[in-house]
Amino acid sequence: MNHPTDRPTNRLASETSPYLLQHRHNPVDWYPWGEEAFARARAEDRPIFLSVGYSACHWCHVMERECFENDDIARLMNDFFINVKVDREERPDVDQIYMAAVQAMSGQGGWPMSVFLTPDGRPFWGGTYFPPRDIPGRPGFPRVLRSIHEAWTDRKESILNAAGELTGHLGSIGQIPASDGELDASLLDNATRHLTRAFDPRHGGFGPAPKFPHPMDLRVLLRAHARSGDEHALHMVRFSLDAMARGGIYDHLGGGFSRYSTDDEWLVPHFEKMLYDNALLGSTYVEAFQLTGDAEFSRVAREVFDYVIGRMTDPEGGFHATEDADSEGEEGKYYVWTLDEIRSVLGPDRADVFASVYDVTARGNWEGKTILRLPKPLDEAAAALGKDAEDLRRELAEDRARLLEARARRVPPGKDTKILTSWNGLMIAALADGAHALGEERYLDAAERAAGFILDRLRTSDGRLLHCYKDGKARFNAYLDDYANLIDGLTRLFEATGRPRWVASALALADVMVAQFLDAEQGGFFYTGVDHEALITRPKDVYDNATPSGNAMAATALARLARLSGRSDLEEQARRTLRSVRLVLEQAPMAAGQSLIALDFLIGPSREIAVIGGEDRDEQVAALRAIRSRFLPLAVVAPTPPEPDDQAEAARLVPLLIDRPAKQGRATIYVCENFTCQEPVFVDRLAEALGGG
Template sequence: MATSSSSSEKKPVVQSELNRLSKEKSPYLLQHANNPVDWYPWGEEAFEKARKENKLIFLSVGYSTCHWCHVMAHESFENEDVAKIMNEYFVNIKVDRETQPDVDRMYMLFVQSTTGSGGWPMSVFLTPELYPVFGGTYFPPDDQYGRAGFTTLLKRMAELWKEQPDDLRKSGTNAIEQLREHTASRGESAKSVELNMKTAQILYHHFDKLFDDEQGGFDGKSEPKFPTPVQFHFLLRYYYYILADLERADERLAIMSINEIRNRGAVLGIDFKNCENEAQFLNKLKEVVTSRKQVAEKSLEMVKFTLKKIAKGGIHDHVGNGFHRYSTDKYWHVPHFEKMLYDQAQLLMSFVEAYTITKDQYFAEVARDIVTYVERDLRDPEGGFYSAEDADSYPHEGAKHKLEGAFCVWEMSEIKEILGDKNSEVFCWHYGVKPDGNVDPSKDIQGELKRKNVLIERHTLEETAGHFNITLDQLKETLSESLKELAKYRFEKRPKPHRDDKILSSWNGLMITGLARAYDSLHDKKFLDLAEGAAKFLKEKMYIHDKKVLLRSFREGPGEVEGFVDDYSYLIEGLLQLYQSSFNESYLAWAVDLQDRQNQLFYDEQSGGYYNVKEGTKDILLRLKDDHDGAEPSANSVSVSNLILLGNIVDNLDYNAKAERTLKYFAGRLNSIPYSMSAMVASLMLHIKSVKQIMVVGREQNPTVQQFIEAIRDQFIPNKTLLLARPENEFLLEKNEMAKVTVQSEFTKGTEDNVPSVHICENFTCGMPISNIEELVDKLKY
């Protein structure tokens, strides 16, 4: 993507009076409050003006930490000549995609269907009735490389509207109708499709085929590279379920004769028809078991390898902690430097789960690194978490222009001055620092990173220690102290990037999940405190208690927009995890309230699945059922898992029925394009394999009970629900009439005698009570 060389000839003009966006709370809209463009927020005032004056609407959608949104703003929206054309011929509307995802998703679907791609900034021309007629993403201000610039496009669209308004209206109406028919037909082919593990096998082979065995990731050796935790989420669960199936099969096979096994080959899904004797039979059995174990191990190895490549790469902020959005190259080296809360939350979960399986301390260290960043830079004093930090910042105090990555990159001379010759030599060798910079010029389109270095671990600790003939402990101390010195310099001397300080229910839900899971595995009480603080903030500040309605955002007070389906689903997931981490039953009660409200507002009782907006939402032409698991999991994917787990805990068969209907609605697409629905396939596996309910019976303060709980949390069991049955036998869920839901009261017998135990229940059958820690650990193995 290239910028115009001629745009600098036109002097940007800062409008002396603020436009309408100055009254908004969104940081993104406020960034455009003094543009010379006569911007409107999304709403009836703008629509009425367009209808009254018979003008096309120019809709610009982005977010406050988006680098290319800034580029287009500087080149076009701050330019008086461009603004003049926009104001004369169009009604111009700005939308923050993070606070109004309904608007963004509707028109992004149009842009993707007409251009084959999408992204931000998103630029769409609408009729006064809000039907889209043309769209794209970033446009340079002037024509270049045979591509029309934004100025040319504005003039052409104005001419078309003047000359062919009826044709444009017809085109827009047809586009929406086609999208409506397309989205409505997604569930039609699913009615006869069977839900089974073949879908997961297809998805595994897709990832195995596209795995980059040199740099990690699942897009082959292409670029850019995105850290996509939904892929890790699936692969780690596929790993677990394969080994669990083999373990169960071993138990069954141990008590069966060869003839019985031959007749019941379905135990492992093996066809023994061609086995003529016992030796062939046993060899076939051994081959299949070995092959499946190899698949399981490969699933885990691909995740481990990719996570380590990401953590060692430049996409990881080695000095300031946390992760940038994505890498522009295939080496995870040169990122777009914005940091998003949803990335931190999901990567935290990925690293924690990798640690839980492997007990490799490296993954635990990276998980702690993420929490350090989020707590320090994204946490509101009252407990909620902010949305993001910008890619661009001023390179020094008094600078007139922001540069991408200025807060994060280094010149070698700076590092030498800060660290001194001895430490800087070791540091620069380990992190690939070069005198002329280490950024490939092809990844520095705007020339902002000349002579700059993005830190990337070019060598292992062992290689660096050997190169300098020092011990590993000496090296670790040198690198640790060097990173602290650079961080001190950065935070004290450099202007910080803009922080988007709005608080979103959905992304906070993701963060609560990650933090609670981190507490379970890493046993750091601070992580649980941070998760509970966020939950408290959401309930006190962003929840209308009498209506049981969640709000989308908070900044200088709660926003006016009610929550969308992802706000509900992500928060419910967080509360389910938070209950299992704290055994505070109020989280479970709130999860039930939110699930019931989500079902009421968004569930399609006729066909199954959840719409992204409630029925009758004003000014939204399409109600969509999101199913794409990309940078974030789709709300439908998360909802299926929530319904299964919550239905199991509170014994609600309707929840389980809704989960199955949702899977069946999407079954056609699950079988045809599972690679775009990784989290949904993970939820499908949960549905097929069922929930393992683990009931710890006893008082939480009892040392044996604590031993039991820690042993359970130390195991990676993705299909578990962990419950604590206290002697009082019951917990309260605030449903319609404060109905009491009993926690398996027969299991609590004996708690008064101070004899703690554990029951493991699967497929409506509970095992005998376990009162020995060694026996429990053995039983938890798959």
């Protein structure tokens, strides 16, 4: 996005967040979140205007362009309010609290989030995007500013009372009433029924537009199928994943998924690309490939991971946060095509074939341009063209590469290069799980580099995590999901490599997480640590949104780590966490997908698989790939590390490796259930040992 740079800068110029820096030339007297802003508000008895967004947010850019760069509107803001700008990705704790307030006041939320606070931080009025002048159904921002100022001047006492009541309500969010029911498979069956009712049988996915991918819910259905053989559960997953991968929400040239689709049929995305979406969807496509063997799911997973490694990886090893929806001030401009552009790159004959497959027409399918999509599966497209499917597949791969090269010469969308611990944890887990399943060691290399970077650069000397890294600086106390996601990623990285550093770090972080975040009275975990900055309430994150809830990931990570390490205290915390949110699992399962994944794992029957390396390291890798080629959601895997010096440490941390020798110098696999093992086998008998599970 282009910004006027001839204006003086405001206080945001000293920040590292790309989103905050986008606003550094606004005529608004912005403050970053902090005591300086609140002290001035208290001293001058002025309300605070809090604006929350993120760098890839299209409507955030629009409101900035229309309102925050408008001198007259900025004057009203500066005269009447203390103005605070927050990057929701840096301060998800602030975002959670005030988003809950906006939803309570207006019935809806989103970004940009616009909230008015008392000088001590209590919210009393809010909304999302406001235009620069009145439009039908939405007041202009100047009218809002004047109305709030008049209300503060004339009716302050009533505002303070309302703010107090709302703040009291916010304190109760996340406190779920106790439920006496069991934690058993009936909750998974109930979730499947809810998802079946919400399923879109025509276009896939769940519910009407805007359509979000729902990766956690799709993974619940995979587990429901594995547990009960429910064929419709598998159909919902296959149909949805196929529809998304053929739709415009998927980048057919560069790989990776956009945030969501604005229509029912996955055609028109909101073009921003988020690291977390691609981590979660990458994991989902890997699991679908493991269960079905469908090569298309494998292809999509590879392209997602290749996109992240190629476009979203920092030179130091961590993964960047987002790519913008806009380039040159227009949403989607980087991604869309005209028929003439396609012809200029491919030539008329190849272009006509490509256009017929990818829905490219002179008229276009979106605002006169074309968003590439596959209206029908490639085999059907080949039949319609009278071509051999494999020949067409090769031809299209060449064409996509040429178009990608041409697209790379365009002005790219902006990128938010900050590195977030929580989102990196999700991607580390996805790459670790996908590496052996897809036969790609380089995915493991990328996951290990990222994990090493986080542990080396976003951890304090006393073992605490930090949340965010940008421009050589790590900042902000880590939140619950930073710990939970990273613990899960490190655990899965150990399962893929056997290197003791990863499981040792996971165990150390689990102990910090329990000490810092545990709700000893109600069970589960708070979102912020015990010594975190005092906010108007201490949030508790129990509902999945675009990412899994912190409590769900804590239960997932602790359960898996407990099965590897034999730490029964960690498993008990996982169970207690799920018991604390059981009512959510029962009554709102579509907001509890990750908790249901954790539940499926905990109720088992669990499997523990030790993969002991022999004289040939490649044979152990082959065993790991054979295991990871199968969908085994109830299993943990413990390989011996490749370095002999690490093997004693690995066995100390993971009891499954104790007294499990390699037989005849060959890679040897011990398949166990609840730490009771079958006779060891070699790779050629692994399928027999694993049976149907």
